[in-house]
Amino acid sequence: MTDVQGTAAVAPEVAARTAAMRAELERKSRREARLNWLAPIVMFGLIIALWYFISYVRMDAVRRRTALPPPHEIFTDGFFVWHERKGIRPILESLLVTGRVALIGLLISVVLGIAVAIAMNTAKWAEKSIFPYAVVLQVTPILALVPLLRNWFGFGISSRVVVCVLIAIFPVITNTLFGLQSAQARHHDLFSLHNVGPVTRLFKLELPGAMPAIFTGLRIAAGGCVIGAVVGDFFFRQGAIGVGRLLDNYQKDTRIPELITATICACIFGIVIFAFVGWLSNRMLRSWHDSVAGPT
């Protein structure tokens, strides 16, 4: 091996070894890719099988009807029925109501939360005086507030929105504040060098830099708002019927296939909201920020 450029003339056993290693690597990555979609599907099949087993083998006819009807009834009595009072239609209508509550709550939480965080970032006294109460708000069990909310905001939609805001505003405040305060000292130096006032500093340095953190807060808040809106449906029953109220009704009337359908729909609704915020965050930040679209 005196010829440095003799790479074309590698010994045949070395070339064979290289080819074998490459093939092995490719096989591995193919196997991994297959696992990514195959594993959840197999799991889904197992759950359905277990469901059938419990429903038909472990339960008598009465229990089957009142506790766990077989999976196909979710479709025959739930998803595939289009009727004013039965099947999927009232569920979708109730989701519109709940969705509106969740979105209004989210909007208020974001606007108010960011405003509060900006105030806390601007004035130390605001941070010191507000933060402990924001934490108190976060750790207070929301159900404990239900009686008071009834007294203050009534039994209808506005109380449901308040529940959403109470759940969602904390993650917006803390994440925004963290984002605003994470602007680097050197960047602040650069702005100080040019005698920049606090407003310009906020809009050109702190807020843009805080966007990734704000989106993290938004994602948590979006999930919280969906939960808040469904919980609110249970307790504040005046006005349009939300999905939480519907779930409660179906349980009381032992309309189990529709109950399960509504549960699945509420679940899908939460996923859609969560995925939308993730998509938005990714779209807005991907050009410059690395850690977007994480699993949280």
Add this chain to the structure above:
Amino acid sequence: MTDDVSLAFADVSMIFADGTHALDGINFDVAQGEFVALVGPSGCGKSTLLRIASGLTENTGGLCEVDRSSIGYVFQDATLLPWRTVQRNVELLGELHEMDKGERARRASNAIELVGLSGHEAKYPKQLSGGMQMRVSVARSLVMDPKVFLFDEPFGALDEITRERLNDELLSLFRNEGFAGVFVTHSIAEAVFLSTRVITMSARPGRIISDIPVPFDYPRLPELRYDPRFAALCGEVSNSLKEAHA
């Protein structure tokens, strides 16, 4: 302060709130068209001196007079705003000074061309190498036509080859723009290659040990680095630093 002096330190000293004595009796002037390199051990107050010159830090003793009408400052890292493209990063200072939009864009394009980054305007900082980011940082300051240009060890994190190329480019900028430059560095060769004077400083509290003129004419070619006279001067700077530590 006489007319052509852009920056004057008179008996400047600095004691921080925690009692750290950072600088002591610093005296020197930098005239328009001069390029002064500051060399000294870590923690000797070189960066603090630049911060005082720029007005970011207030000195606790003596007098620092600087023409701050337009000051350029290049930090140790590029300090680009990651959410802005190259073009918009270079336009930043114009924006902060409420410069007219067209003027701002025109100056930014010029500056980007001067640092050799034409064609990269639409890229984001994370798509650039360290050397390119530093060029953007220099371009950002150039937009304001600085009369005084402060460099705080700007190329310290770059590899040797990139560093030498940026040194060559910086020299031609200096020749064309004619600012008064102060350049902090750990590298003796870099200091001698760039500057009209090398000032060496002692360890904390930072004092000036020597003020060594660099006689080589501009433009300086890269080959100067292999000139025996260049090596001799580097040796002189090095010895002066060693004496301070002895």
